[in-house]
Amino acid sequence: MDVEPALIFVLAAVAVVVVVRWVAGRTGLPAAALLPVIGIGYAVLPGPNIPLDPDLVLAFVLPPLLYSAALDSSMIAISRNLRTVVSLSVLLVLLTALLIGLGFAWFVTGATLAAGIAVGAAVAPPDPVAALAVGRKVGLPPRIITLIQGEGLLNDATALTILSVAVAAATGDRFSAPAALGRFLLAAAGGVAVGALTAFAVRLLSRPLSGDPIMANAVSLATPFCAYLLGEVIHVSGVLAVVVAGLIVGHHTPRSASGAGRLQTNAVWRLVDFLLEGFVFLLIGQQLPAIIRGLAGYDTATVVVAVSIAVGVTLLLRPLWLILTLLVPAALHTRWSGDSTAGTTSARWTAREVAVLSWAGTRGVISLAAIFTLPLVTEAGADFPARDLLLFCTVVVVLVTLVGQGLTFAPMVRTLGLRADDNDQALLRNQARAASVEAALTALDELQEQHHDDIGDEMIETMREQLRARLSRYRDRLSLLRDNDSADVPISPQYEAALHVRRVAIDAQREEFLRWRDAGRLPDAGLRVLERELDLEERLLPDRPARR
Template identity: 70%
Template sequence: MGAATHSIVAIVWRIEPVSVETILIFVLAAVAVVVLVRWVAERTSLPAAALLPIVGIVYAVLPGPNISLDPKIILTFVIPPLLYSAALDSSLLAIRRNLRIVVSLSVVLVLITALVIGIGFQWFVAGATLAAGIAVGAAIAPPDPVAALGVGRKVGLPPRLLTIIQGEGLLNDATALTILSVAVAAAVGDGFSWGSAIGKFALAAAGGVLVGVVVAYVVRLLRKLRDDPLTANAISLVTPFGAYLAAEELHVSGVLAVVVAGLIIGHYAPLTGSGASRLQTTAVWRLVDFLLEGFVFLLIGQQLPRVVRGLEDYELSTILAAVSISVGVALLLRPVWLILTQFLPRSLHTRLISDDTDTDEQRVVAQRHRIGLPGREVVALSWAGTRGVISLAAIFALPLTTDSGAPFPDRDLLLFCTFVVVLVTLVGQGLTFAPLVRALGLRANRSDQAMLRNEARSASVEAALERLSEVAAEGDPEEVRAIEATRGQLKARLARYQGRIDLLRESDSEDVPVSPGYEAGLRVRRAAIDAQREELLRWRDAGRLPDEGLRVLQRELDHEERLLPDRPR
């Protein structure tokens, strides 16, 4: 990826006037706005990712200092942790089952989008070059799945569609940035070479995967050596930056390295580390996601004045042609591609069933992934192509001049086209995605999902009971007494899970049926925990229990409450 990649990796926030007080005011105001917009989004069912850019635009047109995006912090300090967190939360197995369509969208469609926009600019935009067109096409091509995933989870989109959207979002950034680096090198140098472009792309992708695997192995080794919650969190927080910087130093795809490392570490997380470490790490990454996503979507809207200022030297017809090509290809090529891929030979839609898929249940699950997408799912995926901050980060990273010292061709026009595409997709598609999904009637079968979870819970309890029988056979008297107490608790839990399974089997609805006894049990358990908390506070306030002791006991109750579901499942 070479020097061109390093020119892409250059994002810095510039705040005028630069002072500690001004920066602090901006940060506090941004946090307040993010929290407020999140509150509004929860009560209106509108995605925060679509509302925040609107708020940013409103602020940008008001008098006063503004924040401008200028390339190193986003790609170096914001994108890696967001991608890593998303990879940790993804399913490596689910992505593998849907790998063909994920690769189709995240690699092939990104390549085609960049090429079509590049040719469109060369043919229909006065003075535009193929390399410049491919550069803006590469920036526009990768959808940002945050808005679509947020809405999809809220409206109950089927798990397979969520996996495809998430998998696409994890992999397409690496494809787009690699294409962009090749296009930039062509635009500022001697021109475009297909052989060189393909070679650089293959090297960057293979190298990124290899670095990601190595980083994942090193992290797993470190966590085996020491895995207390604080150390585990520290390692987790620095992992995406380490993977990204290591890959960039080797001139391969840093984004792909971060994604691969996150997928592997997330897949093996249940086998390594303590429960306390996993709980704390999950909580930390949820906070990181909330703040970073809020900041970047707010930042998108604030780029409007800077982007518009660069259009003074362009004819209106040139601007309209460039914007029409960019927006038109971004909106239309995705559904066309999804429809075309459904007509491929059936064998290309199938996934080979592995040798370990030897049970009837495993074969049923595998069979579900052997066919293409139904029409409703194609429509939903077509409208899930919202663009985001990485598109702006990439296009803002275009160099100001070529190797000869001439201005980079049509740089301001490319910035404006990218901003319009981001705004149209993020706000337009983001605000209409939920109504579209509801109109299509796409909903996950919650009853089937609840059935699967309760069957898995029952199986885990039965395994525990079997293990207790093995331990009891060893004959330690102290352990036998403890085993009997534990066995009673496990049997009560197993009876509760079996009752849920029987209720789910009797229900004909796709929604999880409500059990009065189950609901009553949750209310009673919450009431008991509340009473315990109140008594502990009375002890603290009366001076009988120090605050340190209160925090220990309250943490125990918090973990107990954390185990209670918010709703029947």
């Protein structure tokens, strides 16, 4: 094996991903939309390309990405919006696959219903990476973010199950609607069970390993692969198993993991997401030239009709489906109010919410990985019906949604003016902070009563004064937030000045440590310990003080 060209290619890809991320951060354009365009540009140049291996993507790329997204999601928020999430991730995926299948069977020469449903299943599940990246940057309301996250977590399992049934029908297995439904329900129920079992095992390991962040991270990195492998071995949805495991583990992590473990785990998964997503979106663009070469046996009219059906149904059905939700009785619209006192209320979707969710349906790597799993020949030895055409339609849908919708999503959200109420969110966070300090003061009172002889009053009083000072700051901040009539968080000059003073002090301490190291008075091992203390303290300071 020639290692040097492969190493050069990997380093070049990392450089491209880093540069695109830098450009995206300064222009507001989503990296997920820019990288496929660069991939296409590279693919047309002379030199080697990397073909997309669907088995590799499904087994080694998809599980960690889904697991990381599940860890970052809210099981409570998704459960509060479960009707809508199921509507988008199950019912809409089923309907999309069926309509595209019927369109191909009726209007595309050489395509069968099963082949059409296969491509429909591949393009049905949106990939939320681009939409979430933009949505968080422009400040979409938490409910919209939750729905995009929840849909993206669950729709892959639906799509892959439909695809497997369609491929079985297209390659010669006898198709039965009741049997297909039973297979779907069994795969879903089994996937949930496997995910819950995996999460239970991880929780058992978490407590004894909580004191060693390295070992805890090793378990965390292995978890999605274990869940996926176990699901696939017993022939249930490995994808759903990964998602369920991630949601449960993420929900219990605040209790089961140590602070040091959580900090390190978050950093590790952010790096995994950054690299995997970057490589994947580069690979998407590289597949186009090879797929176009496979269209030599199709006339232009057939290609145009097939692409029009795939793109048309994908783009039009989603807003139509969401608009139908406006006609559903209000009791079925479970809405999360997001404040500290309310749970759920009944309210209808607004037109702006429907518009934003409609344009958030970007497709990505799961669509390409799914369609590439189509076999070359059927069991009877014949070519799979219109396979090259199905590949091309899928790539076009991915590029149209990923690039077209991805690049226009942020301007659309800004035009509609749909954004989170930053003041309400800051108010809720500061209420929680104040409540936590009050709980700590109560705990100190109980500690003083129970262990008065073991712990000195002076030590407890010192901690109590620190907590009271912190509580006073939080209450002052709450007063400012409550009196604010704007959706934007009010700027507090005193608060910002305090942050600036603390940053100056941390920088001065860090420089003094370096002077000691450079003078030979402090070994590098000691420097790293002291730097970590300052880094953790600096990590507590907000990036944007006004959002506190």
